[in-house]
Amino acid sequence: MHVIIFNGSPRVQKFSNTDKIISSFAEGFCERGNTYELYSISNRREWGDARRAFNENKNILIALPLFVECVPGLMMEFLETLVPKTESTQISYILQGGFAEGSQLRCGEAYLEKLTHELGCKYGGTLVKGNNFMLRFMDEMQVEKETDGYREMGKIFDRDYNFFSEECQRFTGPEIYSLPVRIMLDILFKTAFKNTTICLSKKLGCTKPLDYKTLETDKQWTENLAVHQRAG
Numbered sequence: 001m002h003v004i005i006f007n008g009s010p011r012v013q014k015f016s017n018t019d020k021i022i023s024s025f026a027e028g029f030c031e032r033g034n035t036y037e038l039y040s041i042s043n044r045r046e047w048g049d050a051r052r053a054f055n056e057n058k059n060i061l062i063a064l065p066l067f068v069e070c071v072p073g074l075m076m077e078f079l080e081t082l083v084p085k086t087e088s089t090q091i092s093y094i095l096q097g098g099f100a101e102g103s104q105l106r107c108g109e110a111y112l113e114k115l116t117h118e119l120g121c122k123y124g125g126t127l128v129k130g131n132n133f134m135l136r137f138m139d140e141m142q143v144e145k146e147t148d149g150y151r152e153m154g155k156i157f158d159r160d161y162n163f164f165s166e167e168c169q170r171f172t173g174p175e176i177y178s179l180p181v182r183i184m185l186d187i188l189f190k191t192a193f194k195n196t197t198i199c200l201s202k203k204l205g206c207t208k209p210l211d212y213k214t215l216e217t218d219k220q221w222t223e224n225l226a227v228h229q230r231a232g
């Protein structure tokens, strides 16, 4: 089977977590001779070829990150350039995000199912999983370990050619954390995780605090807000 894969992330391929996930998934999927073509939406120069591949192929897989609870804007822009199909075509999705609980990806999943029908295609299911924030900061060996599950899912996709199986449902992990885990995470986010984020930001070249506001002081910001509110 030949599958067209779109990476729907706006991040360039080199820095994209989705790209790392696709690589592992494709390894599993291609183990028994399947093939694929990859198009990265972040590269606008590929859009013409990507559209052509969408029009001419029946097996489409869109892998994308959750951005602010939904589909990244650049990918939306690309999708709006597609013409709904009349020939039988299946679209399946890999939806991944930073936060770990499956529940927060469900709205995006429901949207993708609707989108498939809008594009005149058959829905092949969505492989849903979070907890991928850190992939792009890991070395090759760590990435291989972290994305091992996706390699297995690639094999399942080769077997079923959809994401409806029990294995795929289980792959999501916890739908919502229990209360004790949520309390523990809240403490971690306010302490250790906050410090790690500050170190990481500095490494990435940030020179201002993470809560820095472009206007000089909070007071000035509040005053401006009041002026705007008065002006309606």
Ligand SMILES: Cc1cc2nc3c(=O)[nH]c(=O)nc-3n(C[C@H](O)[C@H](O)[C@H](O)COP(=O)(O)O)c2cc1C
Pocket: 009, 010, 011, 015, 016, 017, 018, 019, 065, 066, 067, 068, 069, 070, 096, 097, 098, 099, 100, 104, 130, 132, 133, 134, 136
């Ligand atoms: C602007 C922005 C918004 C994001 N919004 C969410 C979100 O709502 N939920 C979530 O779980 N992760 C969110 N993330 C995290 C990404 O989904 C996650 O890091 C993903 O692995 C990025 O994949 P990419 O590197 O291929 O873009 C967001 C990241 C960015 C940069």
